[in-house]
Amino acid sequence: MSTFTALREQLLAAAAAFADGPDTLPEILTGLVDDVDRALSEELEIFPVCHHSPASALAMTRRLREKRPKVIYLELCEDLRPLLEELRNCRLPVALQAFATELEGFPPDVGPLSVVAPITEASAEYQAIAYALETPDVELVLVDHSSDHVFQWLPRKPAEPVAPARTGEDDGDGGLHGDAVGIEVGDLRPRFAELEEHLLRHGKVRHWSEWWDQYVEQPLTGADHDTYRQAMTLVGSLFRRLSPGGDRLARDEDRERHMWTRIHEHLASSGTDPAHCLYVCGAFHAVSTVPEFGLASTARDYTVTPRTATRWLYGLIPSSHSAIETQFGLAQGSVSIAAATWAKAATRGGVTPYRLGGQRGTRSRAARAADPAPPEPVTDRLSGFLATPPALDGLDEAELRGWCVDIVRLARRNGYAASTADAIAVFETSILLAGLRDRARPTPYDFQDAAVTCIEKDAVPGRRDIRRLCEILLGGDRIGQVGYHSLPPLARDVYDRLEPLGLDLTKRTQQRALLDLTVDPELVPCSDLLWKLRYLLPEGAVRPIMGTRRLGERPIQESWDIAIGRHQRSIIELGYEGVTVEQVLEQRLRRRVREPRATAGDALAAVEDAILYLDGRRLADELGNRAVELLAAERTVDDAPEVLRRIRRLLAHYRATQPSLPAWCEAFVTAGYAHYCTLLPTAFVDDDTGVRQVGATLGFLFGMESLALSLGCDRAQLELAVRQSHPEAPAKVALLWAAKTQLGLLPRAELRARCDELLANPLVIPSFPLYLSGFVQALEPIPALAPFVVEVLSKAFARLPDPVLLPWLPTLITTLRRHALELVPVLVREAGRTFPAGLAELDAWVPPWAGPASVPAPTKAVRRAPGGPVADLLAGHPQACDAVAALLGHPAVWPTPAGGTAVGELLARHPATTGAVAALLTG
Structure with missing residues (x-):
């Protein structure tokens, strides 16, 4: 006769009384009893638990002291077993982590892969781990899938769980696990929304964590071992039988087959008596229906699939209550409340928890493994537990x-x-x-x-x-910490190299470090390391308050805000990528330029970073050669502004520090000159290419022209590209005119005449600001055009009507603001030379472009001065002579038929000047 016959009959009677439909309800109710009976009758004792449950932790502690098992089978990834010894050096909560960046056998777009298993003191798994590690001759065997198998079941990156929104302070501790896949022991929650909504509504609670605390945690906190096992197994069976099935249930069944297969293998190889063993798993898995369930099963056809060739790295990372809540979708504050409940219940119940020796504030509590007492027969405690209301504590x-x-x-x-x-x-x-x-x-x-x-x-x-x-x-968001000796070599190296700063890097608070690199030169290595960490770590880990690092600059003093203790997880994950910070930085720079979407600008930025942080000529040359390849492969000029800015800076650096340019720089200039000449006609007519990009292309061609020609490039290629360009957009037309002026294909006087013609044409006036935008953008490739741009802007402000001018002003202001470093200094400098310095001079000031028109033209009765063609030339162009005479301080009086004058004498005394002016006018 079954132990739970009476309970089964009661449930069938209740089903007959309340259900008037199909036989689904009786089948479910009797199935629950069958699941409990089967799990508790198993020869290997199954201990069902729930994740981060104080009741499970208390029941586990009591059972470990009573049974003293010699082997504990734990539902946890089997490849995480070596990490458990490192828990001695940590302050809980922490998370066991498996991390992989170099993937083989997985889609490349899902990396990096990360699996975490949080551990808190108020959890049954930690009590089992502490007991096994602190008790001699006790073996702890992890039997769940490996981290590699977790992602074999999840071929695509899973979505992050939705966490309850915080309405107040958010310290960022909820993201301590990043986007890792969470592994928990005892995931016990309804798997469809209707059941959960029904339980919450009738339980008069807001969320699942409160329901679980009210109806499971509190009643089971003081329950004996048999009652706890039967009740927890019943809950697991209920949720399993009401599970909707699908892929998730298939994954759970595969895990259960894997776990029982590992248990069978270990018992067969070790010869351990099952009476000395304890199987700790989630209540959902305690009532498994897979063929491999139980020691009496003869099913041995399950084969553990091989792992992929992915190289997994393992370590411990800090965790926190809020991080656990965020990752597993628990209510805000539920883990903190569970920790407070655990501490109070352990004190009130006289339970001494197991703790690992070496953890802060704990001592080793070793226990001697003893022969277990003969197992007592299973009795029905469930009927009384379900029929009797729990004896809840009164008001305290x-x-x-x-x-x-x-x-x-x-x-x-x-x-x-x-x-x-x-x-x-x-x-x-x-x-x-x-x-x-x-x-x-x-x-x-x-x-x-x-x-x-x-x-x-x-x-x-x-x-x-x-x-x-x-x-x-009620306890706060407790945040764990990984001890120094459990850190990877890179993290320990960072702590050691920053020790001269005199800061406690284990603190989670932000600390200020002041570095006087002149007085204390031994702090220079600390400064170098801080800049590298700023490049590698998330924003906020190390932040410079004073001091910069640019090409050709070395700060004398620096000030840093350092919060490495708050970002310990990030430093630990850096340790998975290399042994030193420098190695990780070098790998990331190489990976950056080899990405499919990398551009020439990205490669040049990597070259600059290599010079700034690694000071390595070999790596910079390698990255520079990659930049040449990427530039030659580009089909547009979209990246031209970034390329121009960075190559100018790098060339200036090498010219100031090296006797000659690196070979890759010369190759980049020659390849870029030919490449941009080829793309220029298309860029001028392409509507998707902006004026800024075309201007930067011309800036590269004109700015690098002298170097490119010295390296063997042909200027005719640029002239041909300009002649082949036929833009229609007004801004690009202005750019083309500026380029032709620079090449000598369009005289300055003709350019001025074209602009005056545009201003005089009423049909073109509305679009004239677009021409102005093109001329402003032309300042970068052709700085010598600045006087003309100032002239055109002045004429526009003087002649354009307000309905045309005012809507264009915001565009002009934003353009100048966006490109302040390149365009504004040129314009301001030229405007300072052109316009008067004071208000007193403004009334009498005549614009230079209006000066020749204000000088009276010579009369036709001027007699040609003797002296041949030079005198004829000067007489035909008196304005030039007038200007020279004014500069030299002589009156500009021309000879009359009566005889010579001061101008004639001046020209006779300075024949060289006269010849030079004549040469300019005729050349």
């Missing part, structure tokens, strides 16, 4: 009063206008809410709701809302 007025006083004090510190009356209101409201929810005593969730209602009201004066303050009061 001292505890609740302390919470109320402390939350008011904490609220006042954070800007709330809270008082003693609010403390009384929170106390009474907590009791009222617990009564409305059929609770004998207020839970932390009731207290949170009451505090929000009575204190927060309608405003949050600071960073933290009342719900966040309640979390802090």
Whole structure:
């Protein structure tokens, strides 16, 4: 006769009384009892647990002290076993991590791959781990899939779980696990929304964590071992039988087959008596229906698939309560409340938890493995547990009063206008809410709701809302830390090299470091390392307050904000990529220029970074050669502004520091000259190519022209490209005119005449600002055009009507602001030379482009001065002679038929000047 016959009959009677439809309900109810009976009758003791459950941790601690098992089979990735020894050097919570960047056998777009398994003290798995590692002759065997198999079941990168939104302070600790796939022991939650919504509505709770605490945690906290096992197995069976199936259930069944296969293999190879063993798994897996379930099973056809060739790296990373909540979709503050419940229940129940020796504030609690007592027969504890309401604790007025006083004090510190009356209101409201929810005593969730209602009201004066303050009061977001000796070599090297700064890098607070590199030259290596870490680590880990690092610059003093302790996970993951920071930086630079979407600008940026941070000529040359390849492969000039800016800076650096340019620089200039000459006609007519890109292309061609010609390029190629360009957009037309002027294909006088013609044409005036934009962009490739651009801008401001000019001004301002380093200094410098320096001179000031028109033209009766063709030339162009005479301080009086004058004498005394002017005018 079955142990649970009476319970089965009661459930069948209830099903017959309440169900008037098909036989689904009786089948489910009897199936639950069958699952419990089968799991508890198994020769190998199965211990069902739930992830981060205080009740599971307490029951596990009690059972370990009673049974003293010699072998513990634990549901955890089997390849994480070597990491467990490193937990001694850590402060919980931390997470076991498997990390892979070089993938083989997985799609390349899913990397990097990361698996984490968080460990907290208030968890059954930690109690089992601590017992096994601290007790002599106890073996701990991890039997779940390896990290590689986890991703074999997930060929594509999974979506991150949606976490409850924080309304107050967010310290960023919820992202400690990044986008890693989380592994938890005992994932126990309804797998379809209808059941969860039904339980929450009838349980009068807001979220699943509160329901679990109310109806499972609290009743099972003080339960004996048999009652706990039967109740937890029943919950696991309920959720399993109501599971919708599909791929997730198939993955679970594959894991269960893997775990039982590993158990069978270990028992066969070790010869261990199953009575000395304990199998710790989630309650969902305790009622598995796979053929391999149980020691009596003869199914041995399951074959563990081989791992891929992916190279996995392992380590420990810091974790936190909020990170666990975020990753596994738990309610905000639920893990902190579970930790507080665990501490209180352990103290009240007289349970001494197992802890690993070496952890902060703990001592080793070793236990001697002993022969277990004969197993007692399984009795039906479930009927009485389900039929009897749980004996909940009554109201603990001292505890609740302390919470109320402390939350008011904490609220006042954070800007709330809270008082003693609010403390009384929170106390009474907590009791009222617990009564409305059929609770004998207020839970932390009731207290949170009451505090929000009575204190927060309608405003949050600071960073933290009342719900966040309640979390802090009830235990806070505890954040773990990986000890120095458990860090990878790279992280330990970082800590050692930054030791001269005199800072405690294990602190999570932000610390200020002041470096006087002249007084303390031994701090220069620290400065170099900080700049490399700033390049590699996320924003905020190390932040320069004073000091920069650019080509050709070395700061004398630096000031840094350092928060390495807060970003310990990032440093640990750097250790997976290399042994030193320099090695990781070199690998990333190489990977950066080899990416499919890498451009020539990216490669030049990598060259600059290699010079700044690694000071290595070999690596810079390698990256530079890659830049030449990428430039030759480009089919557009979209990257031309970035290429021009960076190659100018690199050429200036090499000319200032090296006796000659590197070979890759010369190859880049010659290849770029030919490449951009080829693309220039297309860029001028392509509507998708902006004026900025075309201007940068011309800037490269004109700026690098002298170097390119010295290296063997042909200037005729550029002239031919310009002649073949026929743009239609006004801005590009202006750029083309400027380029032709620079090449001598379009005289300056003709360019000025064209612009004057545009200003005089009423049909063209609305589009004239577009021509101006092109001329402004031409300042970068042709700085000598600055006087003409100032002239055109002045004429535009003087002649364009306001309806045309005013809408264009914002475009001009944004253009100048966007390119302030290149365009504004040229314009300002030329305007300073052109316009008067003071207001007093403004009234009499005549623009240079209007000067010749104001000088009276010579009369036709001027007699030609003797002297041949030179005199005839000067007489035909008197303005030039007038200007020279004015510069030399002589009056400009021309000879009359009566005889010679001062001008004639001046020209006779300075024949060289006269010849030079004549040569200019005739040349």
